[in-house]
Amino acid sequence: MRISHGVLGLVLLVANPTYSSEVKSPPVLSPLQGQAQAAQMSAQILGSYAYRPVPLDDALSATVMNRYIKSLDPDRSFFRQSDIDVFMTDQAKIDDALADEDLTIPFSIFGIYTQRVVERMTYARRLLEQDFDFTGHDEYSLDRDDEPWPQSIDQSDDLWRQRVKNDWLRLKLAGQPDAAIRQTLDKRYANILARVYTYKSEDVFQSFMAAYTVSVDPHTDYFGPAAAADFEISMKLSLVGIGAVLQERDGFTTIRELVPGGPAQLSGQLNVGDRIVGVGQGDNGAVTEVLGVRLDEVVQMIRGTRNSVVRLDILPASAGESGQHQLIRLVRDKVSLEKQAATKTILPVENRGLARKIGVITLPAFYEDFEAHRKGEKDYRSASRDVAKLLEELKQAKVDGILIDLRDNGGGSLAEAIDLTGLFVGKGPVVQQRTAAGKVEVEMDELSVPAWSGPLGVLINRGSASASEIFAAAIQDYGRGVVIGEPSFGKGTVQTVLDLNQAARKSKPELGQLKLTVAQFFRINGATTQLQGVSPDITLPGLSDPKTLGETSYENALPSSKIKPARYKPLNKVTALLPKLQSRHDDRVKNDADFKLFVEDVAELQMQREKRTISLNEAERRAEQAARASRLKAREQQGAALASGDDGLQAGERSLTADLAQDSARKNAKDVLRQEAVSIVADEAELEGAGGTIPRVLQ
Incomplete structure (x- = not known):
């Protein structure tokens, strides 16, 4: 599992752009019981029993360090060179640390990463207060894998100024007015910021172990308890649950699809677009609110043993945020992932x-x-x-x-x-x-x-x-x-x-x-x-x-x-x-x-x-946009299907209806x-x- 600024967590609902300078510090995460032992055992096994045994020594430690940093910040837009210099003082110590069941190094690096995300997202949101000049000749780098790390805060600011400017220009070319652009981008950056506060120790450890195992062999991997369960589900094409494909949208766990023949679809009580705001176990268990809770955690709450009861507090798709809730009862069953x-x-x-x-x-x-x-x-x-x-x-x-x-x-x-x-x-x-x-x-x-x-x-x-x-x-x-x-x-x-x-x-x-x-x-x-x-x-x-x-x-x-x-x-x-x-x-x-x-x-x-x-x-x-439109028009005259243009939006920023229509078109x-x-x-x-x-x- 690779963690980046766009991977895990749920979004923070932001109705209007706000540029508060008061941003709380990200949580300090520490290893859970068993994680250091799992890393130490993995190192022993990979050093002795793999097809190509690779002992964890100083050389592999350096490789793991570089891969871990890259997994967190693949386009070198969050860390600065001074951060990298500090990290590299420990690049030959990972082997000794794991032998001592010590995970301080990867967790401390992750702590710096979350701080940098907070800094950069706060800065990006402040940039939205200004107007941009698109008459100059500056460019935005699309591939920064091998670019130097920013040497200073000023260089980081300049990099993010170009990134925000490109995000703005894409939306402008798609026909959005300035007010809508500000709201869309502020929400986007607020979402990235909000994810920082939802990371868990399991995320840090999974990301570090992925960097370590892939450094041994491209197809060697580590599955934490939750990832192991998902792997088993993918192989047997079935799980015990309600039979609904869920997606996080604007802070809500939203039903994107109902699995044919599953409990949710057969009940007739749920529809695509309905939002789950609470989950209760059994007929009498308390209903726990899940607004702002990570999607993977909500999924675990809804899954369970066969023939057991789960109750869902639903905000219907047709209702506003202050609309009437519905409490429904479903019996979990085996669901085939057809x-x-x-x-x-x-x-x-x-x-x-x-x-x-x-x-x-x-x-x-x-x-x-x-x-x-x-x-x-x-x-x-x-x-x-x-x-x-x-x-x-x-x-x-x-x-x-x-x-x-x-x-x-x-x-x-x-x-x-x-x-x-x-x-x-x-x-x-x-x-x-x-x-x-x-x-x-x-x-x-x-x-x-x-x-x-x-x-x-x-x-x-x-x-x-x-x-x-x-x-x-x-x-x-x-x-x-x-x-x-x-x-x-x-x-x-x-x-x-x-x-x-x-x-x-x-x-x-x-x-x-x-x-x-x-x-x-x-x-x-x-x-x-x-x-x-x-x-x-x-x-x-x-x-x-x-x-x-x-x-x-x-x-x-x-x-x-x-x-x-x-x-x-x-x-x-x-x-x-x-x-x-x-x-x-x-x-x-x-x-x-x-x-x-x-x-x-x-x-x-x-x-x-x-x-x-x-x-x-x-x-x-x-x-460039006009040239693409000309090609599409020529295709239309030939009877070919038209490709959709760039609307400047990212996954989850379109309406659910638009997303589903796009899926259907593909x-x-x-x-x-x-x-x-x-x-x-x-x-x-x-x-x-x-x-x-x-x-x-x-x-």
């Missing part, structure tokens, strides 16, 4: 005069309910089981081919990646693992007959990592299907999660969990995806930035290597077809207006990424890459001569 589960759709394709149907299965993660599996429950939830059911449904619909969409699927359960591969290749090796001791194990799937033997495509992008890469690489190595998209992330390592409480024989979950790298995986052809990723058979353009996303962006990533191939028999169903599939793809996109516009968007985005500064001259910015926007991938699978179906009536046998 939005993170595998889904299917059938897309028609007009392919060379023939109408074909391609089934698209979108898989956001390789999830598995580990606990239910361990207990031997027959109907436990998992990615491969859900996909098997969807394949059966698509079979019944007589689709001509299947596309597995793994874009932005960051991985999950290794076992699920193996089982999913088996659905398409049957029995055989899927991936190889090499332990720290050099022992290589070949992981097999035992499904005797594949669930789907017809035309297959796999769509990946830079966000497809780990288990996604195992699946895509196996499909490619077997020649079973065509891999389409961008080169993948490049994560070729295996992690396991250790419960520190069990290791220390603690009955209460106060120490958290440590996720550490224990092995490296290799393709069945002996190559690795580490750093290299999976190179698609047919490449599509992508919006991601390889400089900031992917294994190559980590300075301490494990190197790539190669081992002997496993014994496997390639199916080679598409190998001979790839030249024709590439040729047809090239011919098609030459005449596809939407695809050409997408390529233009990619080029424009790349150009914007290369800009390190932005002009604070209004005339120059309006000229969801319903034409997916150019998916459509082309579907066309490629349709070509594959034609060239293979398959029609979608392949027999299916699944044990």
Whole structure:
């Protein structure tokens, strides 16, 4: 977890701009019981049992120090050089401090950080009293990662003067009057200021441990008790609660979405936009006010055991802040997080005069309910089981081919990646693992007959990592299907999660969990995806930035290597077809207006990424704005969907209605890459001569 000025906490409701000079000091936080022990245990484990053991010494201490400071202030806008000089006197002492179970260093740094946030936000709000001149030629730096730290208060003031000026200009270009701009920005900076007073010791410790673990290995991590619980929920796709997606808005815990089939939706008592102002446990428990309480704390109050009662004091969406409250009673139940589960759709394709149907299965993660599996429950939830059911449904619909969409699927359960591969290749090796001791194990799937033997495509992008890469690489190595998209992330390592409480024989979950790298995986052809990723058979353009996303962006990533191939028999169903599939793809996109516009968007985005500064001259910015508007108008004339302009607002500053409309527009926007991938699978179906009536046998 990385803490910055825009991450944690709830906002302070500010009706009108106020520029009070009386700002209270931020709270002084100190370590909780068990945190120092958790850090010390983690250091021992990572120094001895990780795939690449890294002892915590003076050199690693310095790395951890720099990473921790960067996590707090990534764009170097809060700390000053004098702060950094003081911090660095302790850069070689972290190892000794952790050995002595002493967390004074990270907590003291965090204390200075909160002081600087208070100073900067107070100054930023005072700047709003003045008017700005946008006729000069000054610029605002967009990328300050490698810029010098401010040497003085005057330099800090100048940096924030430019930042506030840019914030103001963005809103002005969006058509807001000065009074509205002042109110919007004052509220924004007041919100950042308010977060300082909501930080807890858990936040400091989680941030420090993230800096330490990532310094050992990019995929090593520490989960505090709350983070560990959230990780478990994400893997099993279920929790016990009321089934509502909550969001903090203007100091209120607001209902953003009702989960279909959850207690909240079934009750008919709650609506999107309703605000939760109090929570009571059971039928008789006192109702605790939650105005201004952190969102994560409210969530914990609402979650609970199955069949237990929770009472909510609700301010309806239609009511003003002084409106009539409603007290509702809900019975908690198991809620399935269906939005993170595998889904299917059938897309028609007009392919060379023939109408074909391609089934698209979108898989956001390789999830598995580990606990239910361990207990031997027959109907436990998992990615491969859900996909098997969807394949059966698509079979019944007589689709001509299947596309597995793994874009932005960051991985999950290794076992699920193996089982999913088996659905398409049957029995055989899927991936190889090499332990720290050099022992290589070949992981097999035992499904005797594949669930789907017809035309297959796999769509990946830079966000497809780990288990996604195992699946895509196996499909490619077997020649079973065509891999389409961008080169993948490049994560070729295996992690396991250790419960520190069990290791220390603690009955209460106060120490958290440590996720550490224990092995490296290799393709069945002996190559690795580490750093290299999976190179698609047919490449599509992508919006991601390889400089900031992917294994190559980590300075301490494990190197790539190669081992002997496993014994496997390639199916080679598409190998001979790839030249024709590439040729047809090239011919098609030459005449596809939407695809050409997408390529233009990619080029424009790349150009914007290369800009390190932005002009604070209004005339120059309006000229850029006019050029963008001209491009959008040309697109409108071509029948293309319009992209929304920059309204200068940040997340949570728009109305909930506007936010939901924006989400809907993104969801319903034409997916150019998916459509082309579907066309490629349709070509594959034609060239293979398959029609979608392949027999299916699944044990």
